[in-house]
Amino acid sequence: MVKSWWLAAALAASLVACSSPTQRVDPDQDDALGGTGVDSGDIRTTADKIARSILAMDRLFARGTPYVVVQDPKNETRFQINDSMIVDRIMTLLIQNSGGRVQFVDRENWEVIQRERALKRSGAVSVPTDGQGQPNLAAAPLGTDYFLLSTLKSLSKTNGDAESDYIVATFRLTDSETGAILWQDDHEWKKVGERGVLYR
């Protein structure tokens, strides 16, 4: 009996003193930290669903390879999110899996591209050549057929101890000439959590 008390004392001391080592975990799984915010699993699931939805839409490819500019999402949730993570992941999945059927236009680096064009045309740097040995210079930067636009919205509730968040991530492809919405899809999730008694 005395032994078990000493064991309890040792266990208590070790619990107080020790921390768990860093470990690699599956990004699709929820972590033990809790909270009702946006997790890696939400980003990965959303990106996967939306990329598949885009590729499954025949109308997008009816006029040949579509050119798409991706805009940063609008975050209207209560969470601080680097929301470009979601569209970056969608772009990665589409580039990796579409076999070149979708062409993205890089507008994030517009100034860098403009500067390089100017340097090449001024002779300050060399001009790459095509297969026939001719200078490979585009007449103009690419215009786009579609904008990929997105928003994240949430409905949040709390009673002080517990929280719930319903989040909808909506994506659409808008025709850059007419403004017509070619396609729209979303992914939604709801999380409920409660603070431990230590923090209530």
Place this chain on the structure above:
Amino acid sequence: MCGRAVAFLAVLLAASACASPGSGAAARSWYAGDRDRARSQLEEQLADDEEGRALYLNELGVLALERRDLAEALRLFTAAGQIMGAFGGSGSDALGAIVGSEASKQWRGDPHERAMNSYYLGIVNYLLGVHDNALAGFKNAIFNDSGQGEEAYDCDFAPALFLEGLCYRQLADPDMAERSFAAARQLVPGCPALAAGARGNVVVVVDVGRGPSKIAVGSNGEQTRFIADAASPAAIEVVADGVPLGQTSKAGDLYFQATTRGGRDFDSILATKSAVKSGAQVAGIGALLIADDLPRKHQGGALLAGAALLLTSLAVDAKADTRHWTSLPNEVQLLRLELPPGTHEVEIRPSSGWRVAGPVTQTVIVPTQGDALVYQRVLR
């Protein structure tokens, strides 16, 4: 029996040995005007005290905002917010806080402190021009201020509502903006910046004074109370390009925010611990007093039991966690004013006896569309 008692005391002592100290020392340096010392004290504590990380990150965030290192302020407030928003806890946290000192648990702040972390994320993101994350900050400030105690589901922190409206305007959603402005106006009808007719493309936000301090009360310090430092300057004048344009007025009160949250579930655990502590003390003294009157063969046992009860009483720490965010303001004041688009030099001038903590003069670029935000902290 003796071994069991010693082991029991060892459990109590092991669990209560590591109470996190809080940021009081750094606060004294900062309020005395020694920001460098405050910063080094907080950085030292951040490295040493794992359980107080979110507290030190928030305090350092205020210092970073004060010197307008916005990227660093964003990093610090974000890191603090992630800790404060977590739900899970470790076994050592639970054991330490229940058996030992409550201040041994990870600091995640009270609801008003969680709301202020989000408020600062809103301010910093707005100043950085990231308006959707600024909106997220003010929304979360409103969220964290809601659902507490008797004021269930209603935020009563008008500055967060007003600034949420400002973000909606910036994101071209005038309907939602007007809804937020109206909610703020309803809470503080006397604040000119929130009035229905108030116009202007520059919003001045001034955090004033020292926020509420948390102290322990009760026979064993098992309850918490907030003390207000209600002083504020007679007037805070806003001067743009050398021309006085108006005075800020009070829109939010942090003492009110801190004291309208209702009780905590953990308070009942502290009350029990306090009763155990007091009971063990009384029983221990009683056992020692009656030992002399007992037959000789029982005296040794009574003395031992009395001593063990007194030691138990000493080892049980029922004191409530009084760590709190010391660099929060006492109140938030607002002013809306109109300036022509372009670059302006804006100065916030508090009345005598008060000083600005941030840069004395701020260069503000007023856009052709949307609103510029000017932030300042005013201290005694």
